[in-house]
């Protein structure tokens with residue numbers, strides 16, 4: 001079986017809980033014309049979120065190139081509207097009241113492999129990048145199979161799993177920088193990995209408040225063995241399936257605890273089982289579970305029974321319900337463990 005067919009089968013038939021994460025979505029272009037771009041009005045953001053929560057964006061568009069991205073920004077700036085970019089919305093909680101600006105979905109999806117390097121458009125699904133890299137005989141990213149979202153979203157949030165994170169494999173990142181202000185101040189910048197300010201689940205791009213929008217990411221991989229890669233992918237998907245939650249979510253809500261960054265490190269270490277520290281991090285889910293919060297529900301939002309660091313939309317959850325649960329987790333863990341949990345998800 002070819003590697004692409006193999007991986008596609010795994011994705012489509014063995015991961016039904018990850019919604020639509022590689023399927024191309026049909027985009028209905030019946031909307032307000034803005035030069036060449038199709039801009040929709042009052043698009044429901046819940047439809048662009050794995051949480052399935054969120055009210056209408058005043059304007060919404062999908063961009064497939066740098067040129068279209070610039071047109072979208074022009075559209076917002078001419079109307080004095082704020083804008084934000086999204087990939088697959090797998091790490092975002094939108095508010096029910098919606099967004100009074102322009103939401104720009106990045107669907108720049110080119111991909112090119114050359115020797116051990118792969119360059120991928122920011123809107124390419126991360127899983128597709130992995131599939132293509134294995135297909136090109138390269139290895140390195142297999143651990144990421146099954147993480148929903150795009151290459152741009154993964155790079156902005158320094159996505160990771162099983163002891164790896166994407167920053168280990170990034171060579172450089174090309175962005176549209178809006179830091180100069182106005183159309184004259186826009187420029188394409190190319191950051192080598194050392195200038196991307198990657199941290200655990202973060203980067204300069206995630207902090208940039210949409211002033212540095214990722215266009216494409218270059219990866220340094222290694223020549224691999226496709227059969228070995230297939231086995232790794234199979235194992236990763238198997239493990240993900242075993243840990244999956246049966247409701248919509250945005251993955252882990254809180255960052256794990258970096259032990260060395262704690263002010264009260266010694267006190268904290270007395271309260272936890274040290275064998276659960278992996279790679280210098282302690283699971284936030286354990287703390288939430290030990291505050292007795294697993295399964296706690298506020299209307300449609302629930303702390304998952306399967307994994308206490310997941311809040312799920314068990315049916316009709318409002319953004320406020322999720323936010324209340326986030327607040328409860330923070331309050332109880334502060335009281336019991338004397339630390340402040342930090343959100344991994346982006347709350348709009």
Ligand SMILES: Cc1cc2nc3c(=O)[nH]c(=O)nc-3n(C[C@H](O)[C@H](O)[C@H](O)COP(=O)(O)OP(=O)(O)OC[C@H]3O[C@@H](n4cnc5c(N)ncnc54)[C@H](O)[C@@H]3O)c2cc1C
Pocket residue numbers: 018050084085086087088089090091092106122123146147148149150151152153154155156157158159160161205206212213214215249250251252346
């Ligand atoms: C079931 C499930 C499992 C998950 N498992 C993991 C996991 O194992 N590891 C992990 O790290 N994450 C995990 N996540 C979280 C999520 O999948 C990742 O954070 C993912 O990389 C987000 O990609 P996205 O395209 O959906 O980004 P979005 O959610 O659309 O956006 C996230 C942030 O990135 C910014 N962004 C998106 N695209 C760009 C761009 N082109 N330029 C600049 N900024 C951009 C957005 O503005 C936003 O601030 C999981 C989520 C779910 C639902």
